[in-house]
Amino acid sequence: MAKQLVVGNWKLHGSIGQIKSVLGEIAQAKLQSNVGVCVPFPYLMLAKQLLHNTHVQCGAQDLSQYHIGAYTGEVSSGMLADIGCEMVIIGHSERRRLFGETTEQAGVKMRAALDAGLFGIYCVGESAEQRREGRAEEVVAAQLQVLQQLPIGLFAVAYEPSWAVGSGMVASSEQISPMHALIKSQLDERVKVLYGGSVKSNNAESILAVQHVDGVLVGGAALSAFEFVEICKAAR
Ligand SMILES: O=C[C@H](O)COP(=O)(O)O
Numbered sequence: 092m093a094k095q096l097v098v099g100n101w102k103l104h105g106s107i108g109q110i111k112s113v114l115g116e117i118a119q120a121k122l123q124s125n126v127g128v129c130v131p132f133p134y135l136m137l138a139k140q141l142l143h144n145t146h147v148q149c150g151a152q153d154l155s156q157y158h159i160g161a162y163t164g165e166v167s168s169g170m171l172a173d174i175g176c177e178m179v180i181i182g183h184s185e186r187r188r189l190f191g192e193t194t195e196q197a198g199v200k201m202r203a204a205l206d207a208g209l210f211g212i213y214c215v216g217e218s219a220e221q222r223r224e225g226r227a228e229e230v231v232a233a234q235l236q237v238l239q240q241l242p243i244g245l246f247a248v249a250y251e252p253s254w255a256v257g258s259g260m261v262a263s264s265e266q267i268s269p270m271h272a273l274i275k276s277q278l279d280e281r282v283k284v285l286y287g288g289s290v291k292s293n294n295a296e297s298i299l300a301v302q303h304v305d306g307v308l309v310g311g312a313a314l315s316a317f318e319f320v321e322i323c324k325a326a327r
Pocket residue numbers: 100183251255256257258259287288289290308309310311312
């Protein structure tokens with residue numbers, strides 16, 4: 092069984108037809124554990140049905156920092172757990188950059204996720220400008236602060252430099268390995284640290300071989316069953 096974790100993030104993509112076709116194929120691939128797919132909220136229950144009898148877990152891409160109440164449009168961690176969702180991505184760079192989500196909010200969401208028994212995938216990463224200014228480590232260290240009190244083993248961290256997301260530009264092993272080491276040293280050596288940013292079937296093997304890489308968070312390539320299954324097969 093592969094120890095490395097492969098998680099697909101569908102972002103704002105999908106339809107009933109596409110989910111049935113792609114997840115149906117993934118279900119046929121008989122993947123071992125440590126694989127997850129995070130689909131848009133409306134398709135979570137369909138994904139659960141399609142992946143029933145497989146080891147592939149289902150996840151959401153965000154949740155509310157609130158548990159219950161007058162918060163129109165929100166989806167709570169309890170609701171996600173109630174429908175059988177197993178994991179959730181929190182603090183993705185697109186949530187931070189496009190929707191103004193703060194590290195403090197992401198920290199509250201992480202606690203809400205863990206309280207409901209969901210496995211949290213907490214995203215960190217610097218922008219191109221922050222890296223140019225030599226501030227990448229400082230930015231990531233600040234984003235990690237809110238995880239300090241959380242129980243190890245119930246969450247993973249995804250290092251996704253925002254300049255590598257959807258750009259076709261993969262961070263180099265010289266950039267990935269020390270950042271993953273820094274994340275582990277800030278939290279705990281046992282924390283799984285995933286890399287995200289333009290992971291495809293043709294680069295997955297080399298990324299997954301980088302020291303301190305415990306898995307990958309896959310965006311665009313997760314929309315193709317062939318690509319995603321190939322990436323899962325590269326996990327060690
Ligand atoms: O959550 C996934 C990441 O944002 C990576 O997206 P990408 O593989 O399309 O670059």
